[in-house]
Amino acid sequence: MSAFKCLMQHYLNPLHVYCRLRDMGVSTSLTRHMCSVYERYVYRIFSA
Numbered sequence: 001m002s003a004f005k006c007l008m009q010h011y012l013n014p015l016h017v018y019c020r021l022r023d024m025g026v027s028t029s030l031t032r033h034m035c036s037v038y039e040r041y042v043y044r045i046f047s048a
Contacts, residue, residue: 012046014039 010016014035021031 008046012043014043 017038018031018035021034022028026034
């Protein structure tokens with residue numbers, strides 16, 4: 001696996017997205033909802 005693909009998988013990981021949103025001050029409940037939608041619909045495209 002290329003280094004770029006590994007790096008992108010890390011940054012696009014739903015847990016990483018969750019942590020960055022929390023770091024920006026987004027509320028926990030909103031962040032959980034956003035990440036669950038992100039994981040369900042968007043992350044599947046990138047992880048394929």
